[in-house]
Amino acid sequence: MIRQTSGRGASAEDPTVPFVAVVDDDPAVLEALDSLLRSISLATRLFGSPAELLAAQLPDAPGCIVLDVRLPGVSGLDFQGQLVERGIGRPIVFMTGHGDIPMSVRAMKAGAVDFLSKPFRDQDMLDAVTAAIERDRQQRAAAASRNDLTAEFETLTAREREVMTHVVAGLMNKQVAGILGLSEITVKIHRGNVMRKMGVRTLADLVRKAEALGIKP
């Protein structure tokens, strides 16, 4: 059972409309949530089991996952771990009919956005989903700029990376030359290449990019 909709009949792949992936083995629950979420113009993906979600391709848009804790096959909490392992770091909103406190605490510790007991108020679910989508928006923005950064960094040759490492550590060209066994002029050339490839014009910017990349001596 897989169903999907978007709020206004727009393309299901529209990367600007946030989506919510819902996993529950009760079709009535799926139906109700679908209706609720579409009422605030969110696209939905409906799944009857965790396996279906894993098999599916989620849109390249901000989104989150709404999960029943008691699922066919796996525990929702274990599934949470599986998703993280597969790099699907979408924020998760749990719901449950027969949950307990340890369960909710474990879920929250593992990064869940919320943990709702059935029956919950519609507004609580909408609030949770909205918060989850916002969190994903932030995550995706951060991931995107990290990707741009590493893409630039990977255009550097091995030598250029060495030079960059020492330069952002604050060493002078001649010191870098000494460490690497090069002449100063060669270091200057590598340094110039680093600046150009990393798309920066000042050392200050290079240092910031290096920080974001986690480069340390």
Added chain:
Amino acid sequence: MIRQTSGRGASAEDPTVPFVAVVDDDPAVLEALDSLLRSISLATRLFGSPAELLAAQLPDAPGCIVLDVRLPGVSGLDFQGQLVERGIGRPIVFMTGHGDIPMSVRAMKAGAVDFLSKPFRDQDMLDAVTAAIERDRQQRAAAASRNDLTAEFETLTAREREVMTHVVAGLMNKQVAGILGLSEITVKIHRGNVMRKMGVRTLADLVRKAEALGIKP
């Protein structure tokens, strides 16, 4: 009711021994936790109510707070908020006899380390407290280096801060001079003062400190 102990009769203010502040209106619970925590060489501070904890002075050491949700006077969750407002950002471990899921979720969202239902296993409490103390250790280390940083920054004059802002933004001395209506040589002098007062020798280090301080143009 206020009591305090340290594991080995050492000074109660020993800043190297982590402590646990326990708040519960049941003396038997306080006694049991005191014994449990001392068994792993933690210092304890025992309180019968939130007010007592607020009136007390917590040690300048890594520590955490163990709190019953149902407390005389205030709700434990509200108390959690009060502590944060007063700058007492110690990690909190909640315990409760009659809690529910929304309560635990709210606590975890507000940053609680754990939320244990009574009766809990001793080991669960010890694990939670250990994790909380470790978190506090990290927090305190981060706060300490932030304080050192702002202490240095506050020795700067207004002009020096302006110059620093533009310098770490990557502007050249002459550009800074133009913006501030100064001569380049004056900017150089301010810049030199900034480097000295901030305790750095390279621009790279200054940029990193500025980043940590959240300085932006």
Added chain:
DNA sequence: AGGCGACCCAAACCTCTGTATGATGGCAAA
């Protein structure tokens, strides 16, 4: 009134950075 600190500027001098021009050698893919 005197002293202090912040702020401002200039000349001189040195070091460091950045770039261009030109050239050599290694190495791997086409």
Added chain:
DNA sequence: TTTGCCATCATACAGAGGTTTGGGTCGCCT
């Protein structure tokens, strides 16, 4: 083998960074 990329180095020059020395104004506190 040719082509291309990487790496290396030299010389030369322009521009930017950094310090010292020396001097000036202003406002505030004692």
